[in-house]
Amino acid sequence: MPFVDHLGMTVDDLPAAIVQWDPVLTALGYTRTDAHASVAWDRDGATELILFPAREPGTGPHRHGTVGWQHLAFDIATRAEVDRLHAIAVAAGWSVVREPKLYPRFNERYYASFVEDDNGIRIEFAHNPPRTTPPRGTVAGTGV
Template sequence: MIDHFGINVKDIEANKAFYEAVLAPLGYAKTIDEEPYGMGFSSPDRTQHTGMFWLGQGEPSSPLHFAFTAPSRAAVDAFYEAGLATGGQDNIAPRIHADYHPNYYAAFLIDPNGHKIEAVCHTAP
């Protein structure tokens, strides 16, 4: 449904390291580089239309919540660990959220800008 979305961040370099780390386990990479102004992340070969996530240098907005699709539960776990290792804060550790649906496996982090980011896998193990 969403083709692309972006957020502004105060420190593009710190956020580049954080988002490169958390998005790699999900199969996303920095595919467009317009440093020092911004960068875009998507599937590395751009053959799968997964949408694009943009980081821009600028004044951050109010905290947002957004979720990235994960290909597996292991990828959700890796997203969470990578985020903690690069300055993210725990919000909800990886687990099933049966109140959403029986296979909703997700982890939530607070990024360096205060945004709640999530990785979610909808498939059964």
């Protein structure tokens, strides 16, 4: 069962948002469905991401750090794929928040990049593989 059924976000300019989101979500394996007043992407019938036009145009962009949206992190299989997706997003007009790099403050394996669209919506491409060896001071297989 997916963690989230769907995620709906409001954007100032739906056609412009589609130009930014479609290459990224397509590269992630999502399929696009256009509706009358929205557009949605889903992957294998699981979590769906939907963009809606703002009811009041000109009310954006969202400001990172204010109440509301923080960011959406996509779980990416490899560092090379993080780099590839980051390049696709930048080519589609996303602004670079943080270039792909290691984030040892999270853990020694965490590699990610952050980008933001014209609406201030921030996403992360994160490669965080599981630990391959038990942490120091523990006995393998026991958790202690």
